[in-house]
Amino acid sequence: MQLDLAPLFEAYKAEQKSEDIDGFVSYLVTARVLDATLVRELYSDTDVDLGTDESLALAGTLLSKRGGGTLVIGPTGTLAAAKASPKSDETVIGGFKGEPDAGPAASAAPETEARFEPIARLAQGAMGAIDVARDVYLRRRVALKTVLPEMAAHKALLGRFLAEMQITAQLEHPNIVPVYALEVAADGTLGYAMKLVNGKDLSQLIQEARELVQAGKPLPPHLVIEQRLDIFLKVCDALEYAHARGIVHRDLKPANVMVGKHNEVYLMDWGIARPMGAGGQSIDAGIELIPPDGEIMGLRTRVGSTIGTPTYMSPEQAAGKNHELDGRSDLYTMGLILSECVTLKQAVGGTTLEEVLTKAREARRDPIEVGIKPGALPPELEAIVKKATSLDVRARYASITALADEVRHFLRNEPIAALPDNTVRKATRWISRNRTTSLALMMSLALLGSVATIVTQRVGQAKVEAILRSELRQSELETESALAAQLLDHKLARYEVALSRLAGATQAVVAAPANPAPAFFVDDFGKPGAGPPDLAPSKRYGTPISVLSSAVVLAPGASKELLEPLARSLAGPVAPAMLEALLDTAGARYDLPAGAVWATIADAGTPALRAHIVLANGMLVTYPGAATATAIDVASDAAYLAAANKPGVHWSNPITRGATSVLPVSTALYVGSSFRGVAVLEIAMDRLMDQPGQQDLEYVQTRLLLARDGTVRGEVSGEGGRAPLAKVVVDAVAKGQSGTVEYDEGGRRWMATYNSLTSLDWSFVAIADKGRMSASNKAIVASDARAAVSAAVKPPAVVAAPAPAPPAPAPSASAEPEASAAPSASVAPSAPPASSLGAPWPKTSASAAPPPSAPPAASSAPRNPFDKWDEYKK
Numbered sequence: 067m068q069l070d071l072a073p074l075f076e077a078y079k080a081e082q083k084s085e086d087i088d089g090f091v092s093y094l095v096t097a098r099v100l101d102a103t104l105v106r107e108l109y110s111d112t113d114v115d116l117g118t119d120e121s122l123a124l125a126g127t128l129l130s131k132r133g134g135g136t137l138v139i140g141p142t143g144t145l146a147a148a149k150a151s152p153k154s155d156e157t158v159i160g161g162f163k164g165e166p167d168a169g170p171a172a173s174a175a176p177e178t179e180a181r182f183e184p185i186a187r188l189a190q191g192a193m194g195a196i197d198v199a200r201d202v203y204l205r206r207r208v209a210l211k212t213v214l215p216e217m218a219a220h221k222a223l224l225g226r227f228l229a230e231m232q233i234t235a236q237l238e239h240p241n242i243v244p245v246y247a248l249e250v251a252a253d254g255t256l257g258y259a260m261k262l263v264n265g266k267d268l269s270q271l272i273q274e275a276r277e278l279v280q281a282g283k284p285l286p287p288h289l290v291i292e293q294r295l296d297i298f299l300k301v302c303d304a305l306e307y308a309h310a311r312g313i314v315h316r317d318l319k320p321a322n323v324m325v326g327k328h329n330e331v332y333l334m335d336w337g338i339a340r341p342m343g344a345g346g347q348s349i350d351a352g353i354e355l356i357p358p359d360g361e362i363m364g365l366r367t368r369v370g371s372t373i374g375t376p377t378y379m380s381p382e383q384a385a386g387k388n389h390e391l392d393g394r395s396d397l398y399t400m401g402l403i404l405s406e407c408v409t410l411k412q413a414v415g416g417t418t419l420e421e422v423l424t425k426a427r428e429a430r431r432d433p434i435e436v437g438i439k440p441g442a443l444p445p446e447l448e449a450i451v452k453k454a455t456s457l458d459v460r461a462r463y464a465s466i467t468a469l470a471d472e473v474r475h476f477l478r479n480e481p482i483a484a485l486p487d488n489t490v491r492k493a494t495r496w497i498s499r500n501r502t503t504s505l506a507l508m509m510s511l512a513l514l515g516s517v518a519t520i521v522t523q524r525v526g527q528a529k530v531e532a533i534l535r536s537e538l539r540q541s542e543l544e545t546e547s548a549l550a551a552q553l554l555d556h557k558l559a560r561y562e563v564a565l566s567r568l569a570g571a572t573q574a575v576v577a578a579p580a581n582p583a584p585a586f587f588v589d590d591f592g593k594p595g596a597g598p599p600d601l602a603p604s605k606r607y608g609t610p611i612s613v614l615s616s617a618v619v620l621a622p623g624a625s626k627e628l629l630e631p632l633a634r635s636l637a638g639p640v641a642p643a644m645l646e647a648l649l650d651t652a653g654a655r656y657d658l659p660a661g662a663v664w665a666t667i668a669d670a671g672t673p674a675l676r677a678h679i680v681l682a683n684g685m686l687v688t689y690p691g692a693a694t695a696t697a698i699d700v701a702s703d704a705a706y707l708a709a710a711n712k713p714g715v716h717w718s719n720p721i722t723r724g725a726t727s728v729l730p731v732s733t734a735l736y737v738g739s740s741f742r743g744v745a746v747l748e749i750a751m752d753r754l755m756d757q758p759g760q761q762d763l764e765y766v767q768t769r770l771l772l773a774r775d776g777t778v779r780g781e782v783s784g785e786g787g788r789a790p791l792a793k794v795v796v797d798a799v800a801k802g803q804s805g806t807v808e809y810d811e812g813g814r815r816w817m818a819t820y821n822s823l824t825s826l827d828w829s830f831v832a833i834a835d836k837g838r839m840s841a842s843n844k845a846i847v848a849s850d851a852r853a854a855v856s857a858a859v860k861p862p863a864v865v866a867a868p869a870p871a872p873p874a875p876a877p878s879a880s881a882e883p884e885a886s887a888a889p890s891a892s893v894a895p896s897a898p899p900a901s902s903l904g905a906p907w908p909k910t911s912a913s914a915a916p917p918p919s920a921p922p923a924a925s926s927a928p929r930n931p932f933d934k935w936d937e938y939k940k
Contacts, residue, residue, distance in 0.1 A: 074099065088185045088200060095186040182210050182249050182259050193217050193337075194227065198262060201246070208246055212257030224256065226337070231258040233313055234336045241304035243324070243332040263334075265327050268297060268320035268407075276410040279440055288329075294407045295473060297323065300331040302400065302470035308339070309393035309466060315339050316391065318399040319378045320406065338373050342392045376422040377414045378402055381457055384426035394459045397466055401454025402431070404473065409434055409443050413451075429457035446476050449485035539765075539839050543832065544806055544819050546763055551821035551830040554754070554771075558825035561674065561731055561749055562715045564650035569733045569745040571643035572679055575636055577737045583638025585630065587618045591693035598691060600664075606671035608724075609694050613667045616641045617691035621684035629685050636679070637687045644677040644689035647747060673753040675728050679735070681743035694724075717826050720751055720779055727751040729779070751780045765838035770831040772799050772820070779828060789833040795820055799829040808836065 071094070078093045079085055094100045184197040188209065194217070199210035213227045235245035235258070246259040275289040287293065301323055308315060315336060322335045374383045380398035382390055402413040413431045416422040425431075431451075435442040443451065450472045456462050463469045475482045590596040591610070598612035618633045620626060645667070649655075652672040654663075666672060667690060679687040718730040728748040735742045755769065767789040771780035776796040781788060790811035795818050798805060804821045815836035822829045 071099075088183075091198075092184075092186045100186070180249065180251055181247065182208060182257070184210060190214075193223060199259065201259065207262050208259040209262045210249065210257055210259050212249075212251075212255055215253070215255060227256060230337045230339065233339050234258075234260070237308055237311060237313065237336070239304050239307045241300045241331050241333055242308070242336075243334055261332075263324045263326050263330075263332055265325050265330075267334075268294075268323035268325060268403075271297075271325060272320055272406060272410055279410060291408060292477065295477060297325060297331050298400075298404055298407050299470050299473060301333050301403075302466050302473075304331075304333040305393070305396055305400065306466040306470070309342075309396070312341050313339050314342050314391050314393060315396050316374050316383065317378075318396055318403065319375050320403060340388070340391075376419060376426060377412060377416075379423070379426040381427050381429045382459065384423050393466060394462050397462055397469055398429075398455050398459075400466065400469060401451045401462075404447065404454070404469075405431065405434065405443060405451045408447055409441055411441070413455075429455055431455060444476075446482050446485050447473075450476070450482065453484045536840060539842065540806065540817065543763065543766070543817065543834055543839070547819040547830065547832040548804075548821050550769070550832070551823060554830055555824050557673070557754060558717075558823070560653070561651050561747060562825065564647045564674070565715060565731055565733055565745060565747050567650065568643050568647040568677060568747070569735060572636075572640055572745055573735055573737060573742075575639050576735065576742055579635035581639075582631070582634040584615075585618055585633035585637040586612070586615050586691055587620070587626065587633070588693065591617060591691060597693075601691075602668070604668035604690075606668055607690070607692065607694075609692055611668055612691040613645060613664055614641065615691040616644060616687045616689040617693075619686040619688060621686070624684035629683065632681075632683075633685065633687070640679060640687060641689060641691075644679075644687075647677050648672045648674045648689070651747065651749070671750070671753070673749055674747045675723065675726060675750045676748045678746040678748070679743060680746060681735075682741065683743075719777075721748075723748065727780075729754060755780050755782045763832075763834070764844065765842050766832050766834045767816075767838075768831075768833045770833070771826075772796070772829050772831050774800050774802070774827055776800065789816060789835070791831075791833070792816070792818065795831060799831070802827075802829075804829070 074094065074097070075090060078090050082089060082093070091100065181203055182199040182201055184199045185207075186198050188196045188198060190196075194211055194213045197210045197212070199208050200206075201208055213224060217223050231245065231248060234242070238244070243263060244261050246261070249257045249259060251257070271289060271294070275285055275294070278285055278289070301318075305315065305318075313336075315333070316338045317335055318333075322333065324332045324334050326332070373386075373388060374380075376384070378399045380391075380395040382395055405411075405413040411432075411434065413434070414422060414425050415432055416425060434448075436445055436448045438444055450469070454462055454469055463472070472482050472484060586596075586598055591598075591601065591612075598615040600614045601610050601612045603609070604611045616637050618637050620629060645663070648667055649663070649672065651674040652666060654666050654672070658666070677689045681687075713734060715731060715733045718732065720727050720729050722728075727750075729751055730746055730748050732744045732746040734744055755771070766784075767786065768781065768783045770778055770788075770791070772791075772795075773779050776799070778791075783789070792807065792809040792811060794807050794809065798807070799820055799822070802822050806817065806819045808815065808817045810816070816833055817836050817839065818831060818833045820829045820831045
């Protein structure tokens with residue numbers, strides 16, 4: 067979703083007379099512009115907050131406030147007390163009134179008595195609410211759960227809420243959300259702060275998996291059944307800990323299992339948890355908040371004599387026998403959740419609350435298909451679920467640990483207690499563990515029933531066919547690998563040509579400076595109105611970029627005032643050459659409409675991720691222009707200068723730019739015999755390794771770019787990771803040889819081909835799994851070399867976006883946070899400059915370089931604008 071928040075921010079400032087970012091977020095939540103999911107993600111991913119004053123990050127941090135006395139950290143770094151003046155009600159800080167020797171005044175303490183300041187509401191139920199809040203002591207964002215004011219007067223309900231806080235706080239386990247502190251607001255409202263978890267709950271993950279299965283699409287790694295069962299087992303761990311502490315949860319359901327962005331799993335909402343046995347009766351007494359049947363449909367938590375979520379209740383819960391509940395009640399519910407995790411369907415459903423409760427009291431699950439296909443419950447898991455959800459609590463597993471162990475046995479293909487192995491299952495299990503032996507055994511048994519002569523003929527024919535097919539597969543692998551190496555060489559040569567053209571154009575500008583044009587320093591990209599007019603978000607770069615302008619970065623200690631004239635005469639005129647260098651690497655034409663050029667550079671992306679001009683005087687010109695240009699490491703720029711201070715093109719070792727690995731290629735810039743700097747293209751390794759137009763050999767496990775010293779410079783591997791690399795391959799690559807070799811590693815047979823490259827002192831290595839190679843049934847068809855080369859040079863398919871209306875100015879994502887960070891939290895409209903869409907990209911000449919802000923002009927013929935430069939021809 068793309069949303070311009072600038073008008074809303076202006077309305078907020080006019081209405082509230084404030085530019086507070088947290089207040090603005092709360093305003094957006096109230097206006098229903100942001101939902102709870104976006105708010106949780108926004109605040110859980112923020113950087114650590116240590117204040118805005120770099121010289122004293124803790125200045126103004128509230129430490130305590132009791133009895134009218136406030137303790138804060140002052141600007142000198144010392145503690146200072148805020149005391150009421152004896153002559154007035156005015157609160158002052160040590161150093162002003164009454165303490166002349168205490169040093170400079172400390173920052174004023176917050177006015178509020180509360181430690182946690184609510185920012186935006188995430189959810190609200192019948193009894194309480196959850197807000198994102200700010201911890202004014204430690205400056206972190208937390209989830210603040212409070213009881214609603216109208217419920218606070220209910221003594222029994224307040225007691226339950228207090229019990230929830232105490233229970234959750236004392237259950238300290240990695241899979242139980244931690245509680246930070248108790249909060250009592252000025253109006254007496256009770257609440258507690260806990261970790262703010264950003265992610266999705268298990269019910270959302272199950273829903274996503276169900277929709278993909280129904281659409282016939284493959285599941286991503288985080289939704290496959292093994293991952294869902296891993297989440298289930300982590301919940302089991304949390305429950306076993308709680309049961310050991312004498313606590314039963316009573317409200318287990320997928321919606322109460324939160325899975326974080328980094329695969330952390332938390333069992334949430336202990337609101338109706340209670341001690342086992344009669345000791346918890348006081349917690350349940352006197353509360354009756356049961357909505358009408360039509361409102362809950364069995365999916366919401368009931369509070370009353372029957373406590374829990376109806377569709378996940380155990381029979382004893384549904385019967386209201388709260389004093390009899392122990393860990394086996396939670397275990398019953400986990401059986402239902404296990405069924406749902408596997409089948410992606412709720413185990414108990416119904417159209418009315420009474421129907422759901424009746425099923426729960428009778429321990430009846432909805433019919434489910436048993437089998438091994440997607441959406442079915444494997445027989446072993448069906449037996450586990452059946453035992454866990456027995457009506458008789460004595461027939462269930464003795465503990466959550468026993469249930470979890472059964473699931474782990476299933477995942478490891480081991481026997482389970484709930485379904486003892488019979489002869490067929492034992493045989494099936496043995497076959498799955500010993501596939502090669504069992505295949506040979508079955509073939510032998512089949513052959514024993516045939517006439518000896520026929521057997522002999524068939525065996526002989528099969529051997530001949532197997533040998534022939536193996537030879538053809540090896541030929542196929544060698545042919546495709548050799549072609550892949552040739553395509554890599556072709557790509558590398560094309561990138562060297564693009565770099566040479568950029569270097570020639572840059573040398574021409576340095577030798578005979580063009581007319582000065584606007585130059586944008588990296589700081590300009592973070593200031594509203596100061597950056598290029600076409601600055602807009604990019605899918606490829608993940609940040610707003612300009613394709614019309616470069617960004618100028620200065621080395622530490624370099625003078626901006628002294629270098630600005632050079633920047634104006636170089637950065638603007640060279641930007642089109644840098645753009646065309648990136649297009650060169652993609653094989654794209656120069657006369658594309660501006661919208662298509664934008665889509666090629668900013669969205670589809672070219673093989674060259676960035677172009678740099680690094681001058682020896684400490685100035686860096688990088689393209690495309692972006693606020694993140696400061697991430698270009700000055701140390702690597704120095705390395706470029708050192709490596710390229712000699713004629714020719716030089717390939718360096720891969721480096722990492724953010725989440726992308728790039729392969730730098732550089733060449734020196736000379737004016738006469740004077741060395742001025744280097745031109746650099748950074749080639750994205752994923753684009754370099756991509757080989758469109760070739761056959762997909764499914765048995766090839768790993769493709770590598772291997773240096774002479776045995777270092778892996780690039781890799782593409784299938785599921786299972788990198789195939790083992792034999793020493794014989796490394797030794798052959800060290801000698802610059804090409805060939806094919808077979809070897810055994812890790813109990814498997816592998817075949818590797820290796821072909822040296824001419825542009826780099828590297829080799830292309832392809833490693834195939836011989837077992838999969840022999841079993842492949844795909845037709846053996848060699849790639850068309852011409853088609854493969856054509857596909858390799860074919861520019862990416864792009865579609866120019868329709869020209870939008872010019873967007874209203876919005877605060878930049880890099881601006882000062884107190885002024886405009888919130889409005890730019892949502893992504894601004896992703897589009898190239900409106901004035902240039904649909905027109906050919908602007909051309910430049912040696913005599914007059916239009917400023918990057920000028921609208922694109924039409925061109926009569928496609929050409930490189932530097933081809934006709936007299937200086938370049940020299």
